Every structure is written in structure tokens, then in C-alpha cells.
Amino acid sequence: MLKYTVKRVLLAVVTVFIISAITFFAMNAIPGGPFSKEKAPDPAVQAMLEARFNLDKPVPQQFVIYLGNLLHGDFGISLKTGRDISQIITEKFAVSAKLGGMAAGFAIVLGLILGSVAALCRNRWPDRLIIFLTTLFVSVPSFILATILLLVFALTLKWVGVFSANNPNYVLPVISLMLYPMSYITRLTKSSMLDVLGQDYIRTARAKGVRDSLVIFKHALRNALIPVITYVGPMVAYILTGSMVVETVFTIGGLGTEFVRSINNQDYPMIMATTIFLAVLMVVATLVSDMVYKLVDPKITFD
Amino acid sequence: MSNNPDVMPKKQFLSLQIDLKKFEKATEEEKTQHETMRESTTFFRDGMRKLRKNPLAMISLVVLFCLVMTIIIVPMFYPYSYEQMITVNGKRDKTAKNLAPFTYSKNELKAIEEGQEIFPHIFGTDELCRDYFIRVLYGARVSLAVGLFASLIVLVIGLLYGSVSGYFGGKVDMVMMRIVDIIYSLPDTLMVILLSVVLTQVLGTSLQGTALAKVGTNMISLFVVFGVLYWVGMARLVRGQILSIKTNEYVLAARAMGAKPGRIIRRHILPNCMSVIFISVALQIPSAIFTESFLSFIGLGVQAPMPSLGSLANAARGGMQSYPYKMVFPALFICLIVLSFNLLGDGLRDAFDPKLRR
Numbered sequence A: 001m002l003k004y005t006v007k008r009v010l011l012a013v014v015t016v017f018i019i020s021a022i023t024f025f026a027m028n029a030i031p032g033g034p035f036s037k038e039k040a041p042d043p044a045v046q047a048m049l050e051a052r053f054n055l056d057k058p059v060p061q062q063f064v065i066y067l068g069n070l071l072h073g074d075f076g077i078s079l080k081t082g083r084d085i086s087q088i089i090t091e092k093f094a095v096s097a098k099l100g101g102m103a104a105g106f107a108i109v110l111g112l113i114l115g116s117v118a119a120l121c122r123n124r125w126p127d128r129l130i131i132f133l134t135t136l137f138v139s140v141p142s143f144i145l146a147t148i149l150l151l152v153f154a155l156t157l158k159w160v161g162v163f164s165a166n167n168p169n170y171v172l173p174v175i176s177l178m179l180y181p182m183s184y185i186t187r188l189t190k191s192s193m194l195d196v197l198g199q200d201y202i203r204t205a206r207a208k209g210v211r212d213s214l215v216i217f218k219h220a221l222r223n224a225l226i227p228v229i230t231y232v233g234p235m236v237a238y239i240l241t242g243s244m245v246v247e248t249v250f251t252i253g254g255l256g257t258e259f260v261r262s263i264n265n266q267d268y269p270m271i272m273a274t275t276i277f278l279a280v281l282m283v284v285a286t287l288v289s290d291m292v293y294k295l296v297d298p299k300i301t302f303d
Numbered sequence B: 001m002s003n004n005p006d007v008m009p010k011k012q013f014l015s016l017q018i019d020l021k022k023f024e025k026a027t028e029e030e031k032t033q034h035e036t037m038r039e040s041t042t043f044f045r046d047g048m049r050k051l052r053k054n055p056l057a058m059i060s061l062v063v064l065f066c067l068v069m070t071i072i073i074v075p076m077f078y079p080y081s082y083e084q085m086i087t088v089n090g091k092r093d094k095t096a097k098n099l100a101p102f103t104y105s106k107n108e109l110k111a112i113e114e115g116q117e118i119f120p121h122i123f124g125t126d127e128l129c130r131d132y133f134i135r136v137l138y139g140a141r142v143s144l145a146v147g148l149f150a151s152l153i154v155l156v157i158g159l160l161y162g163s164v165s166g167y168f169g170g171k172v173d174m175v176m177m178r179i180v181d182i183i184y185s186l187p188d189t190l191m192v193i194l195l196s197v198v199l200t201q202v203l204g205t206s207l208q209g210t211a212l213a214k215v216g217t218n219m220i221s222l223f224v225v226f227g228v229l230y231w232v233g234m235a236r237l238v239r240g241q242i243l244s245i246k247t248n249e250y251v252l253a254a255r256a257m258g259a260k261p262g263r264i265i266r267r268h269i270l271p272n273c274m275s276v277i278f279i280s281v282a283l284q285i286p287s288a289i290f291t292e293s294f295l296s297f298i299g300l301g302v303q304a305p306m307p308s309l310g311s312l313a314n315a316a317r318g319g320m321q322s323y324p325y326k327m328v329f330p331a332l333f334i335c336l337i338v339l340s341f342n343l344l345g346d347g348l349r350d351a352f353d354p355k356l357r358r
Helices: A002-029 A043-052 A059-071 A085-120 A125-138 A142-156 A171-197 A200-207 A212-249 A255-265 A268-296 B028-033 B043-052 B055-077 B106-113 B132-168 B170-185 B188-207 B217-229 B231-245 B249-256 B261-297 B309-316 B324-352
Strands: none
Touching: A002 A059, A002 A268, A002 B170, A002 B188, A059 A268, A085 A125, A085 A171, A085 A212, A085 A255, A085 A268, A125 A171, A125 B324, A142 A171, A142 A212, A142 B261, A142 B309, A142 B324, A171 A212, A200 A212, A212 A255, A212 A268, A212 B188, A255 A268, A255 B188, A268 B188, B043 B055, B043 B324, B055 B132, B055 B324, B132 B170, B132 B217, B132 B231, B132 B261, B132 B309, B132 B324, B170 B231, B188 B217, B188 B261, B217 B231, B217 B261, B231 B261, B249 B261, B261 B309, B261 B324, B309 B324
């Protein structure tokens, strides 16, 4: 157990390091710099700006300086706005986290319910309907879904308000973000539930005369949940990136929008900070879900 | 010696020669008993039979076939081109902007009154007076090509890497798999965005004037990204398959006879894991199309004037309220293509995956 944990944590650290290295060297390979797009860059001014942000030094040295600062918790300041980056990230992430958290929550709850229903009504109409819908949902890219939802429910039917800073209405963004992971969880739950329902201990429980609801909730669902845990890590990754698109469509100023904008602006510290932040989030989510999976499933041993 | 088979050659002393007199010829009746009751079936034929019984997979196969035929054949004789404005009497028709499906512009109506025949705009026109139907068809062509080609890249790299790693095992395998582990844990979308931005900028200058420039730097960087990031899943799959297959006796026999590793992998191991690999390729295509449309949507996909379904949908967002059909058609095409591939892939898996066969 301890060996496995250490191994996984080390791998995670290496991953984050590699991501930051790739990002750093890749963004420095883009021709032009953050100040080359400014109006009338006086060579003296530009040289001074570059010296101020260490941009005149060789790239590997810049990387070392950056990592040193990062270990002290200093993300630097945005080259475009001059604001402190950790402040920007905290602020924007609050929005993204709210959106993503709601989407993840609904996706898990609804996915589990729908998957269990489909498994219990196997080959009857609720099962067929659920599987049809989920197959449909995984085939629609989130940006198209978001746009169509916006068009139909906000602009044509006017059932829900359009998202704005004064009137934050998360209904449509959350729906368009959660349908894909929800469908995935539904299918996962269905197949693992079917697997569990065929086990001997379910038959034993029924033979003992245990109530149906107890068999389903206590014996079947709890065991069927195990494979679903592994999906939580990838789901966090999906929601974080999916939120880039959904935020753009609904003009929600979150971290995803900030990431795309910083790339277009060549705002080096901002690109680094957002990439590292999102990468750490994803790596930690995967790590935690894998660890929990190993802890929960008694069949898995650590060797 | 006579060549007549029925006549016994003279038996040598102490020879083990069979005495044919002890045997009787089979009668016609006995011969019929040996005919097979049921035609023997191969793995492939059995899988095809199962696939044919799956209505959803067959429908998606038909849909995909029709779609591919349409996007290949229709542009050959379609009167409009995807990159040029509609012309009436040799003049550019600036009134043909944002037409709804099956409507005509003022100039075209005039021309029709004068007795000209004008081909209807099945999906209307876009904001630059180009016929939308042909643009959507070209978009579907681009998206499908990206999907197929990207999956091919993934297949080739994954197959090579996975088979080498799986076959040789030991330290080679360990080092190769640690590399896979690390690439696997990179958040793919972040890397895709970053790499396509960087590659587009870097490749743009170095590719100018070459044949590859025609394909577009964005598209090439997309392929590079797939080649760099997405092969790891395939490599893991192939490695796992090979690890389980290489313990079989026939591989041992081949090795005992002195066959080289390359030949063993090609002749004995790969044919046995082909079904699993192809299913995974079929399921890779929609995910490649998804990624392409996602990148096109945030403005990193194929270059204008070449359309892809994602960039068409992105461009349509601007005038969405006034011209919803511009959003609907590319969206419909993406969904149709992805849905068909998903259903087909599921069907293939049910029919060919040895683990699911009963």
C-alpha cells in the first residue's frame, strides 16, 4: 500500500514537472513575445521590460528562475494586465469551480440513478430509452449542445434567463456540461450493476428473503459503485476542459476562458500558471480516484 | 514398378509397408457420412454474421456508406464551389447573402424570370454568399479525413510501440511503459491546445512552399498532436494483447524453429489481436472528430477558406438567432457521423471482441 502510494505520488510529481517543462519551452518556441504586439515598442523600453521579467536570459535559465519562484508560491504577475496571477486564478476558479462542481454533482447523482434503473429494467422500455438517450448525448459535442440549448431555451422559448454577471443563471451551462459525463456514468453503472446482480451473493440475499430495496441499495449498488469511482478522475479533467467551451458559449468569465485568452495574448506567466493549476487539479483528481478505488475494492491487493 | 495404386508393390522383408489387402474401399454411402453437416465457420465469418444481426450497427454502416459516397460524388458535379461567391451571369451576386434553404437571391430571381435555370441552394448560403450545402459537405469531408487519418497515425505508432514493448518484456518493457504512463497522465486537452498553438506558429514559417502547406499548418499540427499524445492508449492495448498471446504454444513452436522476433510478431501474434485493435480504431475515429471540432471551435482548427464541421458551427454562432439553420446543418452532420461511428464500434465490439463472445 505504502509502496504503491509513494510510486503514484512520485509519478504525479514527475507528470506535473514534465507538463510545466513542455509548456514553458513550447510557449517560448512561439515566435514573438508578450511585448512584441504592443504599439510602437521603443527598443529601449522593450529591453527594459524584458529585463524586468527576465525575458532577456536564456530560456533554460528562465525556467529555473520560474520554478524557484513557483516553489515559493509565487506565480508572478500577468504581463498583460499587471495583476497578481494567484489573485486572478482564485477569482476565476471560483466561477469555474461552481459551474464544474454543480455539473459533476448532478452528473454523478443522475448517472447513478439512470444506470441503476436501466440495469433493473433490463431490456424493457426504460432501459432502451435511457441507453438511446445516453448514446445520443455522447455523440453531441458540448459546444453544439450548449449553443442549441442557448438558442432554444434562452432565446426562443425564453424559459431561462441568459447568463450575465448580474443575473447568474447556471441552469443551461450546467446541463450542457453535465450531459456527457452523466451519460458515461449511466453506461458504466448499468454494466457494473448487471455484473453485480448476476453474482451469487445477490441470489443468496434474495433467497434469505431480504427485501428488494435492501438488496438493491445495500448489496448491489454499493458494489456497483466501485468501477464508477475510477471515472471520477477523467470526469474532472473533462469538466475542466469542457468548461472552456461552455464558458465561451455562455460568456461566463471562468478559468477556461482565461486559459484560451492567455495563449492568444502570449502572456507567459499566465499560460504557465493556468496550465500548471489545471494540470495539478487533473493529476490530483486522477490520483485520488485511483487510490480510493484501490482502497474500496477488497479484491485488489497491493503488490 | 507399376503406378497403379490398387496393386500392391512387392513387400520387402522386414519393411513396415502397409498391407493394402487388409483395407477395404469406402462405399458411396460411407463417403456421404463424412460430408460436413454444417459448413465450418471462421472467426471472421462468425463475427460478420453477428454484426449483420445487429440492426443499429447495420444502419450506421449504411448511413456512413451513403455519407462517404455523397461527400465524394456530389462535389464532382455540384454547380457551386465551397470557396467562391455565387455568380449570376458571370457576375458576383452580392445579394445572395445569408439565404434561407431553398430560396433565391434578387439577382437569381431575375435570372430565373429571364428563363435561366438556377440550381437551388439546398442549405441556403452563408454570410460571404457561398453555397452552404457544398461547404457543409466539404466540412464533413475534412472532419472525416481528420478522423480517419488521425486514427491511422494512432494505430501505426501504438502498434509498433506496443508490440515491441510487449514482445521483448523485461527492462525494455519497463522503460517503455513508464514513458507511456507519463504521457497517459498528461491532461490531453490542455496539451492539445498548447501544442497546436505552438506548432501552428512554428510550422507556419517552415512549411511555406512545400506540398504540406496545402493541407494547412493547423491540420498538420493536429496530426502531430495525435501522433504525440493519443497513441498511448493503443500502445497499452496492443502490449496487453501481446503479453497474453505470446505465452501460447504456437509462439513457442515458432521460436523453437528459429523464427525472428519480427516475423513472430507479424505472422503469429498480430493476426490474433487484430479484432480488438480494429474495434479500438473504430472507436478512436469519433474521438478524433470530436477533438478536431473542439479545436476548430476555439479557433485552432483547419484554416479558412477550408471548412470543417467544427469551424462551420463556430462561425454560425454569431448570427445564431437570425440564421439558426447555419448552426443546425453542421451540428446535425457531426452528430450523425459520431453517432454512427459509436454505434458501429459498439456493434463491432459485440461481434468480434473475444471477451464478449459467448
